Amino acid sequence: MPDESRPPADLAIVNCTALLAATGDRTTFAPGSTIEITNGRLSNIDPNPSESPRAREVIDARGMVAMPGLINTHCHAAMTFLRGAAEDVAVSRWFNDYIWPMEVNVGERDVYLGTLVAVAEMIECGVTTFADHYFFMDHAAQAVADTGVRANLGSAFFSSQGPEGLAESIAFAERWNGGADGRITTSIAPHAPYTVHDDDLRAAAKAASALGVRVHTHASEDTAQATLSLHARGLTPIQVLQETGVLDAGVIIAHGNGILGSDIPLLGQYRDRVGVTHGPKGYLKFAMGELTPIAALRAAGVPVGYCTDGAASNNTLDIFENMRITALTQKQIRDDATWFKSAMALEMAGPESAAVLGMRGQIGELTVGACADVILVDVSGFHCQPVHDLAAALVYSVQPSDVRTTIVDGRVLMRDRQLLTINRDALLAEFRLRAREITDRSHGRSIQDYTS
Amino acid sequence: MPDESRPPADLAIVNCTALLAATGDRTTFAPGSTIEITNGRLSNIDPNPSESPRAREVIDARGMVAMPGLINTHCHAAMTFLRGAAEDVAVSRWFNDYIWPMEVNVGERDVYLGTLVAVAEMIECGVTTFADHYFFMDHAAQAVADTGVRANLGSAFFSSQGPEGLAESIAFAERWNGGADGRITTSIAPHAPYTVHDDDLRAAAKAASALGVRVHTHASEDTAQATLSLHARGLTPIQVLQETGVLDAGVIIAHGNGILGSDIPLLGQYRDRVGVTHGPKGYLKFAMGELTPIAALRAAGVPVGYCTDGAASNNTLDIFENMRITALTQKQIRDDATWFKSAMALEMAGPESAAVLGMRGQIGELTVGACADVILVDVSGFHCQPVHDLAAALVYSVQPSDVRTTIVDGRVLMRDRQLLTINRDALLAEFRLRAREITDRSHGRSIQDYTS
Numbered sequence: 001m002p003d004e005s006r007p008p009a010d011l012a013i014v015n016c017t018a019l020l021a022a023t024g025d026r027t028t029f030a031p032g033s034t035i036e037i038t039n040g041r042l043s044n045i046d047p048n049p050s051e052s053p054r055a056r057e058v059i060d061a062r063g064m065v066a067m068p069g070l071i072n073t074h075c076h077a078a079m080t081f082l083r084g085a086a087e088d089v090a091v092s093r094w095f096n097d098y099i100w101p102m103e104v105n106v107g108e109r110d111v112y113l114g115t116l117v118a119v120a121e122m123i124e125c126g127v128t129t130f131a132d133h134y135f136f137m138d139h140a141a142q143a144v145a146d147t148g149v150r151a152n153l154g155s156a157f158f159s160s161q162g163p164e165g166l167a168e169s170i171a172f173a174e175r176w177n178g179g180a181d182g183r184i185t186t187s188i189a190p191h192a193p194y195t196v197h198d199d200d201l202r203a204a205a206k207a208a209s210a211l212g213v214r215v216h217t218h219a220s221e222d223t224a225q226a227t228l229s230l231h232a233r234g235l236t237p238i239q240v241l242q243e244t245g246v247l248d249a250g251v252i253i254a255h256g257n258g259i260l261g262s263d264i265p266l267l268g269q270y271r272d273r274v275g276v277t278h279g280p281k282g283y284l285k286f287a288m289g290e291l292t293p294i295a296a297l298r299a300a301g302v303p304v305g306y307c308t309d310g311a312a313s314n315n316t317l318d319i320f321e322n323m324r325i326t327a328l329t330q331k332q333i334r335d336d337a338t339w340f341k342s343a344m345a346l347e348m349a350g351p352e353s354a355a356v357l358g359m360r361g362q363i364g365e366l367t368v369g370a371c372a373d374v375i376l377v378d379v380s381g382f383h384c385q386p387v388h389d390l391a392a393a394l395v396y397s398v399q400p401s402d403v404r405t406t407i408v409d410g411r412v413l414m415r416d417r418q419l420l421t422i423n424r425d426a427l428l429a430e431f432r433l434r435a436r437e438i439t440d441r442s443h444g445r446s447i448q449d450y451t452s
Numbered sequence: 453m454p455d456e457s458r459p460p461a462d463l464a465i466v467n468c469t470a471l472l473a474a475t476g477d478r479t480t481f482a483p484g485s486t487i488e489i490t491n492g493r494l495s496n497i498d499p500n501p502s503e504s505p506r507a508r509e510v511i512d513a514r515g516m517v518a519m520p521g522l523i524n525t526h527c528h529a530a531m532t533f534l535r536g537a538a539e540d541v542a543v544s545r546w547f548n549d550y551i552w553p554m555e556v557n558v559g560e561r562d563v564y565l566g567t568l569v570a571v572a573e574m575i576e577c578g579v580t581t582f583a584d585h586y587f588f589m590d591h592a593a594q595a596v597a598d599t600g601v602r603a604n605l606g607s608a609f610f611s612s613q614g615p616e617g618l619a620e621s622i623a624f625a626e627r628w629n630g631g632a633d634g635r636i637t638t639s640i641a642p643h644a645p646y647t648v649h650d651d652d653l654r655a656a657a658k659a660a661s662a663l664g665v666r667v668h669t670h671a672s673e674d675t676a677q678a679t680l681s682l683h684a685r686g687l688t689p690i691q692v693l694q695e696t697g698v699l700d701a702g703v704i705i706a707h708g709n710g711i712l713g714s715d716i717p718l719l720g721q722y723r724d725r726v727g728v729t730h731g732p733k734g735y736l737k738f739a740m741g742e743l744t745p746i747a748a749l750r751a752a753g754v755p756v757g758y759c760t761d762g763a764a765s766n767n768t769l770d771i772f773e774n775m776r777i778t779a780l781t782q783k784q785i786r787d788d789a790t791w792f793k794s795a796m797a798l799e800m801a802g803p804e805s806a807a808v809l810g811m812r813g814q815i816g817e818l819t820v821g822a823c824a825d826v827i828l829v830d831v832s833g834f835h836c837q838p839v840h841d842l843a844a845a846l847v848y849s850v851q852p853s854d855v856r857t858t859i860v861d862g863r864v865l866m867r868d869r870q871l872l873t874i875n876r877d878a879l880l881a882e883f884r885l886r887a888r889e890i891t892d893r894s895h896g897r898s899i900q901d902y903t904s
Contacts, residue, residue, distance in 0.1 A: 080834075083849070084841035088793040121834040284780035285848075287789045315848035316835050325777070328736035337739045341540045382532075382573040383768050383852070385880060386887035389536035396737075396767035397535070400835070401853035428837060435838035 009036035009043055010410055012055035016066035016376065017390065018045060018366055022346035027391040035066055037372040040181075040410040045368060059405065059412075063380045065394065067346075068364050069128025069150075069373035069408060070319040071353035072308055074216070074254040074277035077132045077140060077317075078114030079310030080121070081106065081431070081438050086312065091286045099312055100446040105438045111136040113431050115143035118317055120422045123149060125318045125400035128373040128408045129363050131252060131277075131307075131356075133189050133216055137172050145180040147421045148413045150373060152252075152357050154189025154216040158448055159197045166190075166200050170207040177213060183409055185357075187216035187252060193229065193240045195448065201244035208249040214273070214358055216252040217241075222288045226258035238263035247274055252356055254307065256292045257283055264293070268300035275356025277307035280325045282314040294330060295339075303360075305353030318400050323349050327395055342391035372410035378402045461488035461495055462862055464507035468518035468828065469842065470497060470818055474798035479843040487518055489824040492633075492862040497820060511857065511864075515832045517846065519798075520816050521580025521602075521825035521860060522771040523805035524760055526668070526706040526729035529584045529592060529769075530566030531762030532573070533558065533883070533890050538764060543738045551764055552898040557890045563588040565883050567595035570769055572874045575601060577770045577852035580825040580860045581815050583704060583729075583759075583808075585641050585668055589624050597632040599873045600865045602825060604704075604809050606641025606668040610900055611649045618642075618652050622659040629665060635861055637809075639668035639704060645681065645692045647900065653696035666702040666725070666810055669693075674740045678710035690715035699726055704808055706759065708744045709735055716745070720752035727808025729759035732777045734766040746782060747791075755812075757805030770852050775801050779847055794843035824862035830854045 018033035030047035036055060037043060044053075079099075086098035106114075111134065122130060129150040132140055137155040144151045155172035157165025173186035188204040188211075190196040196204075196217075208215045219237040220226045229237050238259060241247050247266070250273030259267070259276070267274055278292045294304050306322045308314045314322075323345050330340040354364030363371050377398060379387055384397045406414040413421055470485035482499035488507060489495060496505075531551075538550035558566075563586065574582060581602040584592055589607040596603045607624035609617025625638035640656040640663075642648040648656075648669075660667045671689040672678045681689050690711060693699050699718070702725030711719070711728070719726055730744045746756050758774045760766045766774075775797050782792040806816030815823050829850060831839055836849045858866040865873050 081838070082840075083836075083838065084844045087841050087844040088790050090789045094789075117834055117837065124834060281780060284784040285789065287783045287787050287791075289784075289787065315844065318835065325780070328733060328777070331739045332736040332741075335739050335741065337542045337546075337737065338540050339739075380880075382569055382576060382876075382880075383770065384535075385569065386533070386535065386884050388534075388887070388891060389539050392536045392539040392767065399852055401851055424834075428832075428834075432838050435840070439840060 006054065009038045009053060009055040011037040011057045011059065012053035013059045013061050013066055013374065013376070014053060016061035016064055018047065019065060019067040019346065020045070020047070020366060022343050022350055024347065025341045025343050027343045027346060029390050033066070035366065035374065037410045040372050042366060042368050042370050042372050045366060061376045064376040064378050064404065065390065066366065066374055066376055067394070068350050068366055069375050069406065070126045070349055071305060071357065071364055072122065072127050072130035072317060072319055073275070073305035073353050073356045074131050074133065074252065074279070074307035074309060075118070075317060076134045076310035077118035077130065078106065078111040078134050079312040080117040081110060081114045081435050082310070082312035083315060085439050091288070094313070096446065096449060100448050101441040102439050103447045104443060104445045105440060108136045108139050110434055110438060112139040112143050113427065113434060115140040116147065116422060116427055117431050118311065119143055119147045119149050120419060120424070120427070121317050123406045123413050123419060124403065125320060126375040126377065126403035126406060127317065127319050128375065128406060129357070131187070131216060141176045141179060141184055144184055148408055148411050150183045150363070150371070150408055152185045152187055154187035156189045156191050158191050158195045159200050160195070160448065166203055169204065173207070173211055173213055177211060181409070185213065187214050189216045192218035193237045194225065198240065198244050201240070201246055205245035205249035214250040214252055215246050217246070218254045220256050220258035220263070223258045223290050226260055236260055236263055238266060242266055250274065250358060252277060255279060255283065255309070257288055257290050259293055259297070261296070264296050264300050267297065267302045271301040273358065275303040275305060277356060278304050278326060279307040279309045279314060279322050280329050281322055282309045285313065291329060291333065295334060303352045303355035304348060305356035306349060319349065320398055320400055324395060342389070342395040345395045346391055372407060374407045375403050376405040378404050458506065461490045461505060461507040463489040463509045463511065464505035465511045465513050465518055465826065465828070466501070466505060468513035468516055470499065471517060471519040471798070472497070472499070472818060474795050474802055476799065477793045477795050479795045479798060481842050485518070487818065487826065489862045492824050494818060494820050494822050494824050497818060513828045516828040516830050516856060517842065518818065518826055518828055519846070520802045520818055521827050521858065522578045522801055523757060523809065523816055524574065524579050524582035524769060524771055525727070525757035525805050525808045526583050526585065526704065526731070526759035526761060527570070527769060528586045528762035529570035529582065530558065530563040530586050531764040532569040533562060533566045533887050534762070534764035535767060537891050543740070546765070548898065548901060552900050553893040554891055555899045556895060556897045557892060560588045560591050562886055562890065564591040564595050565879065565886060567592040568599065568874060568879055569883050570763065571595055571599045571601050572871060572876070572879070573769050575858045575866050575871060576855065577772060578827040578829065578855035578858060579769065579771050580827065580858060581809070583639070583668060593628045593631060593636055596636055600863050601860055602635040602815070602823070604637045604639055606639035608641045608643050610643050610647045611652050612647070612900065618655055621656065625659070625663055625665055629663060633861070637665065639666050641668045644670035645689045646677065650692065650696050653692070653698055657697035657701035660701040666704055667698050668704040669698070670706045671708065672710035672715070673707050675710045675742050678712055688712055688715055690718060694718055702726065702810060704729060706761070707731065707735065709740055709742050711745055713748070716748050716752050719749065719754045723753040725810065727755040727757060729808060730756050730778060731759040731761045731766060731774050732781050733774055734761045737765065743781060743785065747786060755804045755807035756800060757808035758801060771801065772850055772852055776847060794841070794847040797847045798843055824859060826859045827855050828857040830856050
């Protein structure tokens, strides 16, 4: 008998196989589960429901896995405009000859449109939270507010902009932290130690601490960058972050491929407030050499999460794809097929990615009280059958289009592949027009010079 | 005015963007093209059609790319039964503790069912030809005949089976070469130089030459295997293939990760009849170390094609996925972001993969007279937009579900994601039941022992 004493839930997902936990080398799936959502939170998870749920809306998820919405710990969402605009080039040329000259053309409306397209793509492939690092960020925030997704937003700045960049980064973080009914959190977003002076890093760290948010920055992106910094000033980029108080304030570090062995104990000291983002597709594409030292960081207790970076380098904003490439490359690098099991890949997608954003316990897991960010993944396709190992199916077989339904903060944003908060045709029509104009480099200007 | 003097085509694809060529570092796409198909062949390709086509059936492919159907140069199709059955284990344990004990349970009907599931998955992701290497191959051939796909089939044998294995491999190749209205070609399929004696390799080569087909075998799968062979008998596995006449007969070599520098000139001598298959997803997953030396093989003129191996190791039979991982890993290995451009990735998918099977000019390209194996790929999704670089969209953005329509030998096998020759529900129901029984290892037997 339904328990009439409890108020009805807003939404119930029934008959799903719930991913209850992924820790180290073990996943726990509960077939036939009911998940209830009330006021944007997971209010009840019942692996053995004895009765029909009392809920205003019920979604039957038979044949589907219910798992925590995926988290993209670092991207430049509006760079969807530049997807495919600079292919098969080295990273310095990519910045100096293509991206930074093109970004001169990007206006406020473009950031809104480009972010909308990014959000649409992410909702379609099961990403419910993303950390964004770009400019004209009020317009990115508006896209987040309008579409219902969750995001951590930071207004990027270079010291070459003068004091206005830093000031706007701080003002934006104040203005939007807790915005969009709490779905928006913010960061202070210096571009990188090689484009932002120590004084500005110090000010960023101080402002972040005062606001209770993190810094979000690029650092130690490859070994060459780390070595250059070490030779030029006797400090690795990670040591610069410590010296300037950024580690102490708490920081999202993209991408850390060049984190040296000597940096690891230092990062370990701040493991409760520091995380590293990992997006191997783009790193391989740029032939960046060493990949983020995930094993060493994990051993030191430093969380590492998945990211896609921008679509201009990664082509897609698909966390399933970067999870798969991470698992494959980690096995290969460590020369051990038994390392980085599917359970670990899923743990990194959930609680570890959440921890990178300082949101462990709030997102990235299906536990009562956590945010109701849930995706339903259909594993009935030929490419997933038979399901001898459900965790492996999620890591190695699932396609982004297998995500049938995406729920954020208890609200259904995509139902059975239909986007409910985005007008596809109108958006793409305007977006395509602007994409042509944005890639025009005839003006000969650039927003910055890249010297790592 | 339509030209009334020509007989109408069987099928016309109109308004497509046709991938006319991919060679080295250049792709040629023709928007607004019409492709006509007659008697299973491409009968006309018009990049500037001035009139409506005369055809019995017309497919409007607006917004889609028409490209050659993809080619899977090496797999074990029926191993779909074992997808996910042996995860996160090293290759020797994978064989000895899981796969070979499970394969004891695989019967004739299973090979039919498992191959049907593989074919369904491949049609859904745009694979129109696959090279298969398994046992009970009459039943695989029947699945190919029934579903309309194209395949090169080889009946695998070990010398431990006695003379029957070799005899059946030859008899099967005779029986089915040219079968299924010419869609089936065959190979002689010794398992590998470490499981097949030289005499049997010699007999296989002789039979292949007599029949005008190739040998299809595993060789030099990793560096350890090559080194072991070198120490044990003073010959690399590739040199064994030469000594036994296999290179001279023509051979599909899976997987060649352990091809040594000294093997390259030797393979180069037989480049008109020898090809190597490359499936990096599985190699990374097994932490196999070195990947197939694609650059050196290309430089020697030896064709290298994509493959997936079986779903038991690769989890999917998706050539788009292995193309993407190949491009990413090749850039990384060579430490050059400008190498392995999208055009090269697509060339390897088309004419190069065709050449591995000895079918260059027949499949893998859209040219008049070639087999009418065409897929229509929708690039209108958010994850592909905007399309600044269509080749890059195909290599780095497209999802398998973007393949909307798959045509083989002029026959539509999937139309707008609906499979037309496979009964999905009935097939999966029987398949899932057998999958549970096949993974039972309580009998304690094995079909072979793996010692590389």
